[in-house]
Amino acid sequence: MRRYRRKTGRRRGEGPRRSQRHPGGRRPGENRTREQILDAARECFAERGYDATSVRRIAETAGVDQALVHHFYGTKEKLFLNALExxxxxxxxxxxxxxxxxxxxxxxxxxxxxxxxxxxxxxxxxxxxxxxxxxxxxxxxxxxxxxxxxxxxxxxxxxxxxxxxxxxxxxxxxxxxxxxxxxxxxxxxxxxxxxxxxxxxxxxxxxxxxxxxxxxx
Amino acid sequence: MRRYRRKTGRRRGEGPRRSQRHPGGRRPGENRTREQILDAARECFAERGYDATSVRRIAETAGVDQALVHHFYGTKEKLFLNALExxxxxxxxxxxxxxxxxxxxxxxxxxxxxxxxxxxxxxxxxxxxxxxxxxxxxxxxxxxxxxxxxxxxxxxxxxxxxxxxxxxxxxxxxxxxxxxxxxxxxxxxxxxxxxxxxxxxxxxxxxxxxxxxxxxx
The missing domain is CATH 1.10.357.10 (Tetracycline Repressor, domain 2)
Incomplete structure (x- = not known):
């Protein structure tokens, strides 16, 4: 169960995971940025597969800083699971x-x-x-x-x-x-x-x- | 059954298939050339997968003419099955x-x-x-x-x-x-x-x- 919680824990009502918590709470526009990142991730993974897709490329496609992608979604693995729904x-x-x-x-x-x-x-x-x-x-x-x-x-x-x-x-x-x-x-x-x-x-x-x-x- | 025979018929003792028959019977050295082509095919398919491997590249790797590959093995599909054993x-x-x-x-x-x-x-x-x-x-x-x-x-x-x-x-x-x-x-x-x-x-x-x-x- 540990692994499962680690990866898809958000659905269990445990609140946002550490990497997704913004120090000062969610700012306006944050949700839109998060969606942009997910859209970019879906596009990149579908086009080039999992391994050939880097977090950097996803960030570039979304037009945001790479650090922001890590901040919102943690690892590439977590982003993959989130993006694919x-x-x-x-x-x-x-x-x-x-x-x-x-x-x-x-x-x-x-x-x-x-x-x-x-x-x-x-x-x-x-x-x-x-x-x-x-x-x-x-x-x-x-x-x-x-x-x-x-x-x-x-x-x-x-x-x-x-x-x-x-x-x-x-x-x-x-x-x-x-x-x-x-x-x-x-x-x-x-x-x-x-x-x-x-x-x-x-x-x-x-x-x-x-x-x-x-x-x- | 038709498809099966078409692809792996050689094992059924029906003799060599049309594409593998040499007009004048097998020449000395032909078996070695056939093995070279299979080795090259194995190497190429393993490295780049099925779709990215062309008959031309296999021929180049084997150091033989592309027409000879087609002559011995027919299509890429047939070569794939033969190569993979x-x-x-x-x-x-x-x-x-x-x-x-x-x-x-x-x-x-x-x-x-x-x-x-x-x-x-x-x-x-x-x-x-x-x-x-x-x-x-x-x-x-x-x-x-x-x-x-x-x-x-x-x-x-x-x-x-x-x-x-x-x-x-x-x-x-x-x-x-x-x-x-x-x-x-x-x-x-x-x-x-x-x-x-x-x-x-x-x-x-x-x-x-x-x-x-x-x-x-």
Missing amino acids: IPMRMPEALAEAAAGDRAGLGSRIVLAHLRVWEDASARPAMMTTLRSAATHRSAAAVLRDYATETIREALGKVITGEDAELRVALIATTLIGLSLTRYLVRLDPVPEVSPGELAARLGPVIDLHLDPADPAA | IPMRMPEALAEAAAGDRAGLGSRIVLAHLRVWEDASARPAMMTTLRSAATHRSAAAVLRDYATETIREALGKVITGEDAELRVALIATTLIGLSLTRYLVRLDPVPEVSPGELAARLGPVIDLHLDPADPAA
Whole structure:
């Protein structure tokens, strides 16, 4: 949980993180500058990927001083997560899926995952994340921490026991693998199949990892 | 099957493909030239990825005429598959796994897949393939044709019915997803888990896709 809080803690109502706090409180116009930086970051990451994008370039694109970018967002890694918005939606979607009965939980998780991905406004950013993670070590670190912590956070009550960590990772493997073949590799006929059909096929797989002893529970 | 034969037909004992046949039979030194081209291709693809590598650059690296590369290997796509050697090992490994009883088939498939990946001499090339497929449309086309045809070839007798194509694709999704989180994204603890443990966890998943109605068969 530590890593998760470190990276996406703002959503937990803990208030702004240290690097985002302005000594004298937020000044007028600060929000606009923050948005400009995020827009510039999205543009740069989408164009050149994670590794080839420097904080300096983002600052130049936004027309602000590099120190201001660090002041508002801390590291490049944190800026990446903030810029891509994905982290903001997926945890909510998974938590909502997890809230119901144990029966059908696997299917609901697959549907929640696909709902976030199917959103045309979010997909380019999610594809950038996955592509960067497949090609760059530092972006892989961002994705793996985010993916496991998001699932652990949403399903922590359901997944217990000594092998909980492996089961969380295998659920992440299933969902990431699905995104890879549906949206990036476009492995026929996965991109053409409805979310409902995929949930019917992969829901039982998630159920297997949720509870290996009794997948039908 | 057509696509598969087109790309990896040489292994099926059909003799050399049209583009590889020399009008007057193989000349002395031809094999050495072919190996030089493959070495150059491996070097170029590993360094710059699939899309950024041109046949011209491979020819230059090998010190031969570009026309000779096309003459021996046809398209860049075919050269890629030949250079990376993966296609030569994975089909054999999967076919071997498929040869035994239906019981335990899922686990044997996972083990066969991992055995090919665990070979340190093959892994860099396999990582290049997966990375290229995640980032470049044309490399994705190579991977998706290869993956589905390899699995269909090995498991064609087991996977029947109207939804056979989707089930083949979901098995490919499982194996590709596993490779992604074990070797590229390194999603903890997947890289540390033994092949046997992964086979025990993911074998039942493959079994589900092999036979959705009766996964325990």
